[in-house]
Amino acid sequence: MGADPFIETGEDMDEDMTRGHHASLDARRQLDEEEQSPEEIAKNLSRRYAHRAAVRYTGDMNEIPQRLLMPSVQDSSLWQVRVKPGRERDIVFSLMRKALDVEFTAKPLNIHSAFQRDSLPGMIYVEARSSKQVSEACAGLVGVYPSRGIHLVPIEEMASLLQIKKQEQTVTPGSWVRIRRGKYSGDLAQVMDITDTGEDVGLKFIPRIDLNPRDDAVLDGKKRKKAATANTTMRPPQRLFNYEEVAKVYGRKYVTRRNDVYVFQNDTYRNGFVEKDFKISALILEDVNPTLDEITQFTRRQDGEGENPVDLSIIAEASRKAAVSVLQPGDHVEVFEGEQAGVHGVVEEINQDVVTISAVGVDIEGQKIEIPARSVRKRFKPGDHVKVMTGQNADETGLVVSVTDNIVTFLSDMSMQEVSVFSKDLREAAEVGSGLNVVGNYELHDLVQLDAQTVGVIFKTERDSFRVLDQNGQIRLVQPHQISMRRDSNRAVATDRDGHEIRINDNMKEAEGEGRKGRILHIYQSFYAFLHNRDITENGGVFVTRTRSLISVAPKGNLIKPGADLSKMNPALMQPTGGMVGSGNMGRGPKDRHIGTTVVVVKGPHKGYVGTIKDTNGNIARVELRTANKLIMIDKEKLYRRLPDGKLEALDKPGGGRGGGYGPGGGRTSNPYANNGGGFAPPTGGRTPFANTGRTPNPYASNEGRTPAWNVSSRTPNPYADGGKTPAWNASSRTPNPYADGGKTPAWNAGSRTPNPYASGGGASSTWGGATPGRNVAPTGGSAWGGATPGRTNAAWGTNDGWTSPRNTGWVAESTPWSAPTPAAAPTPATAATPAFNSGPTPAPMHTPGPAAARTPAYWPGHSAPTPFTNFNYTTNTNSSEYVLDEDWMFESIVANYLNRIKVQVQDTRRDNYKDGIHEGRTGFIRSAHRTQGGYTQEVIVVFDDASSEETLEAKYVKPIEALRNGEEALAMDGPNEVKGRAVLLRANADSDMVEVSPKGDSSVYEVSKTALLALYEQK
Amino acid sequence: MSAPIPQQARSKTLRACLLCSIVLTPADFRKNGCPNCEEIMQLKGSPDRIATCTTTSFDGVISVISPENSWVARWQRTSNYVRGIYAVQVKGRIPEDVEAELENRGIKYRPRDQTDQD
Structure with a gap:
């Protein structure tokens, strides 16, 4: 490898030279220091470093444009860390301290910075190369939630995090503000001056001086504080400062005068106003909306003094601003000032204070014009339908009748009165009526109690009253205070014409009359239904009808089966049921008649155990076992009643009352007379079968046709859904139904051939219904009813087809004579089987509607004689204590x-x-x-x-x-x-x-x- | 070299320097002056100067741990300053005399209230 060409070879050469130069300098300094005394050295040092702290401010970075400082990929990243809201700043500080603490340890923090913004609560941002470094840095800090994720901030968003601008809060002298808290909270104040930093604002406002201070408060400075706190609930009224008044109350020495100002309790008063400095944070700067009243309070005084008149232009400006803010694209506006005055058009665009309008007019049609927003106002013409957006008349709608400058007069849809408002507060709107559906605590379509007898549904709200449709179909105008309460009918259930269960929000249709459709809003007493249909204009689409005349638009198929008796669900209705048993719990709470019954479990793990039913819930019984004192929940089907003689029988078996209330038969006899105490109850065993042998001219005895009657009566749960009424009444009122559609069975068809009043369909219902209660109320009738109930309930309610079973047939034989008193059973064969009574001149027995029904011509074939009972006017049988003889x-x-x-x-x-x-x-x-x-x-x-x-x-x-x-x-x-x-x-x-x-x-x-x-x- | 870190993060008395945006307690300002711009601000021992050259109205705090390497510090133009707590935004402007002095030195004054961004 040769010499690196990038390395300057000359360096080696220079090195010796520089080294030599340094060495010589070094030596010279050493020489100097040795020559100097320590004092001199110290002096030199201190001189040399005297200004060390005051590093010359260079602002070296200030020349660089901000955009060149944008982050690049080489820069470390920003990581968003979730922290406890409110603790952001502490955590940023903690990170700083922690970084300094561990700086020289083995594990220094590897983060470059961390910051927090007040406008981003619950998060801090940490600058680091990796998220691992961030989580290391955050480890151990309280209030940091690294588990909620450390998210990388995208590089393009990094700068904007630091550029978030705080909402600017600026005040200018003369503007209006409100004081946020304290004695003057909410008071309007005018800005006098602002400190350079913009933190403190000098305000002028109307003082609230307590002119009735507590005596000790005046004298004792210490106690004054206490008094002040005590008075916080009742603050003194606003009142301009009056020297004489205050001096009289507090004494002259407490009020001092300096030039033209008074000083009282450290506050300065000028011209009656108090002048005080407030922190800007203690002021409300936005939405001040000074009212004219408040401003005139300021002006009144000042006008008198002829000095510093209040600047109304500021208010004007504020309202202008408001006017601008209510403009929307599409608004019709006209220019009312400036060069373009008179031009009108449609707002196309709004850009801060400049609106672009598309002019409307002959020669300038469609031209786009830019106009200052303050120079335009909304334009309405008579006939426009408008809505008030703000102010006292907010939400009123109406038709414009006249326009004068910026004042629009319209005819309110609601009150039919003329209302004048500023055009800036209006908008064109198609909607009618007040958008407000709530007045007080009540809302549109609430079911409200008007008085003890009357409820109604609110179908229209007006400014301070309601239109209510009551259950009788009457319309009332009520004020909120006339409403005693709102009723909740969310859980109300009723039955419709077909016996289907109906609830709130079901879509129903009237079966008769106008056949109106609607959605059920409320059900009242299971009898009245309030429905709503938008398509109906009358009463806002709300109408009232009887639940019994409704049919479902879409049948839900949840027919209330005889088995699912609602009376079990409704405690109010259970009571009479319990009473019917005649077991002494009349008037007490709901009680299943099986409660207290001794039973044997016949299935399941507890098979063979004997116990007592303690409670029942639908089909489930809570049984307390004799052994182990144990309570078990068990299906009723698995229980058999245990009779005193040890025999078992099905719990549902008719005649089984609780406590063997049915005489010596141990509950097997369903003859109410056994339970009657009235002396009408000689043992009837064996007698009754005769009624069934066929000798009795009872159409039902040998006729399956009796079933309809029973089927119908087996529907009797329906009446119980009506609620609040006595079952007897309900039952009887229901009874007409079978007769109304009696044509189902041959027997009934036959009956319709006779002048039997009962064949006359629905018309019979009233007389019929009326007749029955009488019997029920009669003492004997009542007990007869009670006695009959178990049987009836079991057979008819328990099992739908129970009548075909031998067991139930047997019961018919047993209980027939007295089943008549039960309204449902009224048409039972047994009573019918007393022809002697019926045909006799003694009308007494004839009152039983049952025989009448039973007296079908099937037994009068070819007999020309009129059936005796047709002679009876059944309406006279409404007697409430009618007595019925039996044939024995x-x-x-x-x-x-x-x-x-x-x-x-x-x-x-x-x-x-x-x-x-x-x-x-x-x-x-x-x-x-x-x-x-x-x-x-x-x-x-x-x-x-x-x-x-x-x-x-x-x-x-x-x-x-x-x-x-x-x-x-x-x-x-x-x-x-x-x-x-x-x-x-x-x-x-x-x-x-x-x-x-x-x-x-x-x-x-x-x-x-x-x-x-x-x-x-x-x-x- | 690092500036003192205020003990109370939430204290309302914390003040930020209008020029360099460092956040300190008034006591720290009075004792040591501004660690970055004392030379021009002259805060040390002068409560009046502190009141005019620093402010309590600032938004957001930054822990500048490593000024040289931090992009945040560079963006805030505090890279050459001491480590410490800085404000993201400081409301207000430096007094006119300081502004004039900066102008004399040919230094561009950049308010910390993000009014001019370029």
Whole structure:
């Protein structure tokens, strides 16, 4: 390898020479120092380094243009590091200290710099070659989150990070500011002067001097501070400084006068205003928006003094600026000042203070003109539809009726009144109405409670009131304070006409009437539905209808099956259900009737265990096992009821009430009379089957056709969805349905041939519905209802097709006579099977709608006689305490004493051709009645009036005669305890349903259902 | 060579030099003057000068750890200055006398408020 050509060869040659030169200099200095005294040396040194600290400022880098300093790829990179917000500056400082600390250790930090910007909270930027160096540098610092990523800043963004400009806050003397905090917070102030640094601003504003200070505060300087803090809640009013006033309150020595200013409590007052320096950070510089009131407060005084008039041009300027800022491309503007005054056009472009407009006019059409924004104003012409953007009338819309300079008058869409506003506050807008849908706490389409009975839906909001459509379809104008509360119906559920569940936001259609469609806004009491449809102009598209008249636009198919009874979900509705069981929990909270039942687990790991149902939730039961005191959750299907005798039966089996509330049958008997206490309950076993043997002219007994009735009744859960009403009522109100569409079964078709009122479709519903409650409220009826419920519930609600199963059929036999009182079961065959009652002149039994329905002509084939019950006006049966006799009435214990006196009549024998019907209509009394056990026909011996002959007749054909006349003696089968089972005298109202009676030998008056009064022969 | 690092990062009293943008406590300024431009600013021991030549209104702080190698320092034109804490932006201008002195020396004054960027 030869000599490197790039190395100057001459260097070797020079080296010796320079070295020699240095050596000579060195030697000379050494010589000098040795000659000098130490003092001199020290002096020299100090002289030499005296100005060392004050390095001459050269500003050597200032000449370089900034763009040449842009980062290049050779420069190290910037890394963004996430830190705890608010700790950015501390972390940057910490990095600096850390760098200095570890500088000379084995592991110095390899970062070049770190910085933070106030406008970028939560992050710092570190300059380093690699992210590893950054994470090393950040390790151990609190508040740094390297785990959230150390991100490389792209090279082109590096410079902009340092160029972010802080929002400029500049004030000029004379401008208006507001004071941010303290005693004067929010007060308007005028800038007097600004310090050079721009930090402090001299302000002039109206003082707030406390002219009612606490006494001690005046005297004691120390306490004054306290008083000041105590007064922060109630700050003194703004009031110009008045020497006399202040001196009077605080004393003259506290107010000093210097030339034309007063000094009081370290503040300077000039011309009534206080002059004070504030830090610029303590001032609000933007959106000051001084009101005219505030400014006149400043001017009033000054005008009087004739000095320094307030510069209104500043306000004018501010409003001009505002005017500029509201311009938008597309606005119609006109030039109102300057050379181009009068030109108008459409704003094309806005560039700060210059707008480019496309002129509109004959000769300058389409010309682009640049105009200072302050010289244009928005242009409106009569007929334009405008909206107010700002100010007092914000959000009003209306039609422009006149334009005068920059004042536009329009007719408000909302109030139908003329409103005048500045054109700068207007915009052309197509929308109508206030954009504001909220007034107070209430919003458009809220369901609001107006009074105890009335709710409504807000369909229109006005400036300070609402238009509300109430549930009765009436429109009300209400103020927010008239609304007692907003109701939430988000969870409300109702059923539509088809029994489908409907909820809020479902799209529904009216099935009748106008057939309006809409989306459900609210459901009230499961009965009223408020719907909304944009296409309807009336009432803002809101209308109210009954849920029962709605059908789904798109059927959801979630038909409420009989099994999914809503009443289980709704505690309010569970209560009556529980009450119906007659188990004493009437009026208490929801309770499943299985609760408390002793059960045996028949499936699963706990098979064979005995326990008690503690709670149920839908199909799941919580069972407390006898062993181990353990609670298990188990499907009800796996549970069988354990009867006291050890036998098992399905939990759903009808007749199973809790606690064996159904008499000796251990809950197996569904005969309510067993539970009735009223004495109507002789054991009925075996008797009822007769009703089913086919001898009874019951269309349902041998007819599958009874099923419809039951199917219909099995829909009874629906009524419960209505909520808030008693189930009895609901049930009955529902009952019409089956009859309305009774044409389903042959039996019903047949029925429709007779003048049966029930065949008259929907028209029957009201009378029908009305009749039922009466029965339910009647004491006996009530218990009958209760007694019937388990059976009904189990059969009809539990299993949909339960009726085809033998078990349920059996139940029919058992419970038939008394299932009638349940509204759903009203049309049951059992009641129907009392033809004797029905055909008899005694109307009492006829009240049961059931028999009426059952009395289908199927059993009157060829019989020309009108069916007796058609004679009845069912509307009269609305009596609330109607009493219904059963066909075994003569065996009741309370009858026994009066048996020989009760007037009876033979009825229905002709219909059944019993004994050729020869005794039909004969009256008499029962000589003897004995219940025969073992399933035989019950027979009685009747002594007829006319011939005094005796005849043995089937009990069911022997009907009592109702007492009809005032003064007549009768046996009260029902009523208050004082009269029940006793002979009474009819006092009054013999024609009405409730008859006033008195017990014999007593003058007190009681009311008894007419049907419960059996006419008596005079005592022999 | 490095400038003192203020103890309290969040202190409202921290002041930035209007000329070189270094951030120090007023006490540091009074004791040692500005470490970079004391020669022209004459802050040492003079609270009045400190009040006019430094300011509390600045935005963003930079830890300049290695001025020679840092692009940030070069961008901020503090490469030749001591290590320390610098402000990114300093609001305000130096007093007129200092500005005149700079002009005499033929030095271009660049305000630290990023009003003129070239």
